[in-house]
Amino acid sequence: MPQPKKPADYSAGLKQFSKFLVVGVSNFVISFAVFYLLYNYWKLSSIFYGLLGQAGKDLENLILQLGATSLDATLANFFGYGAGTINSFIWNKFWTFQVKHQAGTQFGRFLALNLSCLILSSASLFLFTDYLRWSYLPVWFVTMAVVTIVNFMVSKYWVFVKN
Numbered sequence: 001m002p003q004p005k006k007p008a009d010y011s012a013g014l015k016q017f018s019k020f021l022v023v024g025v026s027n028f029v030i031s032f033a034v035f036y037l038l039y040n041y042w043k044l045s046s047i048f049y050g051l052l053g054q055a056g057k058d059l060e061n062l063i064l065q066l067g068a069t070s071l072d073a074t075l076a077n078f079f080g081y082g083a084g085t086i087n088s089f090i091w092n093k094f095w096t097f098q099v100k101h102q103a104g105t106q107f108g109r110f111l112a113l114n115l116s117c118l119i120l121s122s123a124s125l126f127l128f129t130d131y132l133r134w135s136y137l138p139v140w141f142v143t144m145a146v147v148t149i150v151n152f153m154v155s156k157y158w159v160f161v162k163n
Contacts, residue, residue, distance in 0.1 A: 019096040020152050026091065027084035028144065035080030039136065044075035066131065073129040073136055074122050081121060085114045088151075097160035109159040117147045 038044060048071065049056035063071060089110050093099055099106065124143040128134045 016096060016156070017152070020092065020155070023088060023091040023096055024148055024152075027088050030087050031080040031084035031144070032140070033080075034083045035076045035140065038076035038079055039072055043070070043072050044079075045070040045072050048075055063130075068126070068130040069133070070130060071126070073125045077122050077125050077140075078118065081114075081118045085118075088114070092155060093160065097155070097162075099160050099162055106159055110155075113151065113154050113159055117151055120150075121147050 045060070049060045052059060089107065093103070093106060093110075121143045125136070125139060128139040128143075129136045
């Protein structure tokens with residue numbers, strides 16, 4: 001029969017979650033800064049379409065036919081999320097979860113988790129901002145809140161689990 005958790009177990013878990021939130025705040029600042037700057041000052045759709053040549057023109061036409069104005073929010077999110085992900089792995093591995101071994105396995109799991117979160121967040125931004133034309137700020141904040149909760153749970157119980 002499982003033993004009930006001791007108060008020290010809860011305290012350690014709360015401390016770990018607090019550290020995760022501190023890292024999350026730094027990820028938020030980094031991710032949002034990159035997202036905001038790219039979305040507002042460097043429209044990436046035209047660059048992205050141009051790099052793809054004819055395939056880019058075809059993709060742009062498809063996006064326009066679907067009723068979206070661009071991929072600007074989606075692409076800005078991709079780069080912003082990537083910057084936050086690098087910050088997150090380093091700080092969560094060594095500070096939050098204090099796991100000094102299995103870097104390769106953890107990094108692979110971490111990338112799988114964050115790729116899943118990136119797909120989820122980018123799909124949300126595409127649907128609500130690029131397609132439905134909702135305001136990007138509320139969409140971004142709600143999306144990132146959901147993704148943060150999912151990310152902590154999976155990080156704690158799968159990515160940085162101590163063996």
